[in-house]
Amino acid sequence: MKKLILLLFPLLFSAQTHCFVYLFEYKKDSLAQDFTKTNMILDVNPDDVKFYPYSYAQTDSLNIIRGQKRSRWDDDLPAIIRKKNSFENTSLILMNDLFSLKSTDKMNWKLLSDTKVDGQYNLQKATTSFGGRQWTAWFCKDINLSEGPYKFRGLPGLIFEIEDSKRNYIFKLAKSMKFPKTYETPFLESFIGKKPLPVTEKIIAKKQLELYNDPLHDVAEAFKSNTNPDNTFYVLGVQIKSLDQLKGMSDERRKMMLKENNPIEIDKAVRYPVN
Structure with missing residues (x-):
């Protein structure tokens, strides 16, 4: 994983879309000891940012290859869409229908002097309060993208790691990729033919x-x-x-x-x- 990050980051700034894969660990039950683990994608496009499960892209790729129209949705964490350099988020939530929920999620970060090294990257520590939890992030000023997983953004560099104080939710950057053009995400536009309903x-x-x-x-x-x-x-x-x-x-x-x-x-x- 580290080699992929080191090899691909220098190429990112000539790419149309910066794609980052985060390992996401979380507890559905706060009293449980075990974590559920999955991979999430953060697409930083020229005009917008999208965050969604890696499995969505896998299913979409198989649909293209096999000529299928299968749909997949995981409801433990909403998919997120926002304009680039904005705190204005749209969450996509599936219950009996697919819903879209707009929110403004401005974060006030406290930059700390603590640093650590991840491969060839120097990371700096920052903290914030968001969603009723206290969060600690490690970001890299050398990666000039003020973005991160889920709704987390606004630091002077890409977020490599972030977790809440009770370690119920943990995101860690695992890999990066580049695409010559923006990757289409039709799976975020509808679910089994249903467009998201604004609520x-x-x-x-x-x-x-x-x-x-x-x-x-x-x-x-x-x-x-x-x-x-x-x-x-x-x-x-x-x-x-x-x-x-x-x-x-x-x-x-x-x-x-x-x-x-x-x-x-x-x-x-x-x-x-x-x-």
């Missing part, structure tokens, strides 16, 4: 509560309205044969939602009713 924070919170109160609503409605005896319904690989079965599965889903209510912006966590 407010209040609507997102309302939709999350609706999902908690009736997590299998769509499956139940389809099951009740079905008139073809040959149709079968599955939830997580289990065949549904009665509405009572769905009720029990809904109870288990609610327990999981309570347990994994640890979003990156913890100050926006929904307070689910506990019976």
